Amino acid sequence: MIDSHVRDGAGPDGEATSATVAEIGGLAISIAGREIVSRVDLAIAASESVGLVGESGSGKSVTCRSLIGMLGFIGASITSGQVRIAGRDMTSASQRQWRQLRGTTVSLVPQASLAGLDPLIRVGAQLSEVIRRFDSRADTAARSLELLDQVQMRRPGEVLRAYPHELSGGMRQRAMIALAIAGRPKLLIADEATTALDATVQRSVLQLLTRLRAELGMALLLVSHDLGVVRTATDRVAVMYAGTVVEQAASTRIFNRPRHPYTAGLTAADPALVPPGQRLRSLLGDPPQPGAWAAGCRFAPRCGYRQEVCDESLPPLIVAADGDAVACVRAAEISL
């Protein structure tokens, strides 16, 4: 069930048009015979900002790896469903085919760390190498400075001559963003890109991503476990739990009026959203181990609204009239 959330761009048969940069439908991903992502639908329109939230093991990182052809590196593979990037079916694409899209159509900013940059090579040389990959005749010096300017790097000349360890965490993350946008991608995936940073730095990197999206007309997929980060920087949010998308809705609405009990639980557990002195009404228990799912709704064991019907089968993500979607068979009858 590929369901495009690009209301205007969707064709009569539900097939997305070119306004969709990335789309996955009914996607299942397995590692070593264990299904870790099941029946995920997600569509990202051109220049749209989408958040993907979920706790550890919910499958959000694996899902975004499928959008950039990097499942093989972790021994994962698509077992059903499909992945389309800019209209091309990439479900069983080779690495050679992915290389044509990676960087230019879809690009990834990984979690802030030293690992994303080569510690032995100066930042300038790393930028030049990436720039030449996309345009062999480019003036790498000028383009490097242009990219550093775009990511609002201070003292760009010094940064080009610096080794990664000589930069602060925030500057390294800006350098990684510069590398990621060097090929002018249509979709930038930021996978926990601000997670390890201090709050003030995190905010400035988020603002940078938001501004770049507007300036370069990119779509942004912001993957984070942090509801606050996602809420403020995205148009629409998909919430993942235990390898499935349980709810998908406008960022302005989803945390104020959640429709899935898990989203409601997350909101009630977030100290930023609960007045001081009130209990956090924690979700009980732990999330299931990836791959060790129950047959029915995977949230049912922790859900206060569970009934027999919940254990029958994995609830599909149902799109409501307003375009928001929820995967809960009791969504209509419960008030959260």
Next chain:
Amino acid sequence: MTRASRPAGLASEVLVAADAVSLGYGRTIVVRDVSLHIRPGTATGIAGESGSGKSTLAKALVGDLTPMAGRVTVNGRSWSDVHRRDPERRRVQMIFQDPYSALNPRMTARQAISETLTVVCGVPRAEAGQRAGELLTRAGLSGAAIDARPHRLSGGQRQRVVIARAIACEPDLLIADEPTSSLDVSIQAQILDLLVDLREERGLALVLVSHDLAVLRHMTDTCLIMRDGNVVERGPTERVLSQPQHEYTRTLVAAHQGEETSVGSHHGAEEDT
């Protein structure tokens, strides 16, 4: 509330007092001239970003770091006079962000707590196993998890073991350094609720070190905001976070609220260098 300058007559009420302490490693000063008095049953937050000195201050409060200047006292005695086996040691316990590294991988949760009960708290070995089970149950562990080794436990379960161990000898003060930073939101909530319950039922004082202002606001009565080793602002948590006086606190609060980050906003107010 926790100012250094208070009448000497009230000193007996203070569990742990840091007076004009400067702290550091080698020749590097990490915390400058900070005073902080912790009273029974209170909840004090220490906030700041990486390198602000908040964890270093916490280490000194628990007696793990000798001040370069000033002194830290527990019940009026300097930590340097309190020996390892001294019962005073047990009055202050500390837990950390990474519960895995704090646990012996070869011991089950029950064995770890039993060990603490017999070696540190002087509980007879015959009783220790059962008491350990009760403590772990109180901390929210159940069933097979009680007799599992750390690698079989989730991050949240491990932090529960660490908390059970910290409360085993009935301390008066628990110092928690980013206790939930490596945990998911729903698990963080469980651990925070557990800490609130334990405070209520045991009259435990809490010092919570956190970079997360929302957690601090939720959990503490008073707080200190640290930057580059200095306390830039202190007071009732609610006031400090709703009406910050210091410019840095305002920056920090704004970064956490993140409202300005909303779609379509522009350049960051502060730069990271």
